[in-house]
Amino acid sequence: MSTNRKPLIAGNWKMNMTHLEAIALVQNIDFRLPNKYFDKVDVTVIPPFTDIRSVQTIVDGDKLLLTYGAQDLSAHDSGAYTGEISGAFLAKLGCTYVVVGHSERRTYHDETNEVVVAKTKAALRHELTPIVCIGEGLEVREAGEHIAYNTEQLKGSLAGLSAEEIAKTVIAYEPVWAIGTGRVASADDAQEVCAAVRATIVELAGDAVADKIRILYGGSVNAKNIGDLIAQADVDGALVGGASLKAEEFATLSAIAAGGPLP
Numbered sequence: 001m002s003t004n005r006k007p008l009i010a011g012n013w014k015m016n017m018t019h020l021e022a023i024a025l026v027q028n029i030d031f032r033l034p035n036k037y038f039d040k041v042d043v044t045v046i047p048p049f050t051d052i053r054s055v056q057t058i059v060d061g062d063k064l065l066l067t068y069g070a071q072d073l074s075a076h077d078s079g080a081y082t083g084e085i086s087g088a089f090l091a092k093l094g095c096t097y098v099v100v101g102h103s104e105r106r107t108y109h110d111e112t113n114e115v116v117v118a119k120t121k122a123a124l125r126h127e128l129t130p131i132v133c134i135g136e137g138l139e140v141r142e143a144g145e146h147i148a149y150n151t152e153q154l155k156g157s158l159a160g161l162s163a164e165e166i167a168k169t170v171i172a173y174e175p176v177w178a179i180g181t182g183r184v185a186s187a188d189d190a191q192e193v194c195a196a197v198r199a200t201i202v203e204l205a206g207d208a209v210a211d212k213i214r215i216l217y218g219g220s221v222n223a224k225n226i227g228d229l230i231a232q233a234d235v236d237g238a239l240v241g242g243a244s245l246k247a248e249e250f251a252t253l254s255a256i257a258a259g260g261p262l263p
């Protein structure tokens, strides 16, 4: 983490939590994370679509500093796309972020880099901040090809975006082998790829953008390992899955990213 960049802790709830459970979880996180932390860390929750309106009601009603976002969006703005959710709807609900190209979408919904680019552009059209995800599988890691793989996937996922557009994104490096496995990447491994991501952003968008853009690590992040990860020069926060469903743990790891004190 560099002082140029405010860390971001994003809790990807995946397909967990009804809208009623969402209200309780957000209230419990907020209770443990008073306003003083938000000068030093941005904290966001990324619930399922069906929870967003309820989360908005709590955040607006209680004037919380925590923000929220969505896990996916359509590449289209409106029309005959049954089952899809447009960036316009998410913006209207007050979303700040939207995750794009999560490995679970790439794997289970065959999302290609082209789709990721289209969705990233759709997010930007509605002034949402896309969190663009990349990450290698175990075979690539074991073959030692992770830097080349992530560099290529990042370039493909940002293809055709201007430097100004790239500046409005957040990048998340989530090695697939670390997601939901309890096998977190070492801080050195996370740093190695996040540094390569930043070098690629220099190539694509120049030094100033690369200096400002936030690069997150994701994959089995918890309150025990966030300290080592966030201490790395190019790791600017985390995309947290399982640990974001536990209010106490999520608040604790957010507080650690803020530099303390513990809640």
Ligand SMILES: O=C(CO)COP(=O)(O)O
Binding pocket: 012, 102, 174, 178, 179, 180, 181, 182, 218, 219, 220, 221, 239, 240, 241, 242, 243
């Ligand atoms: O995929 C992730 C967040 O998007 C990581 O999930 P876990 O933290 O459960 O490994």
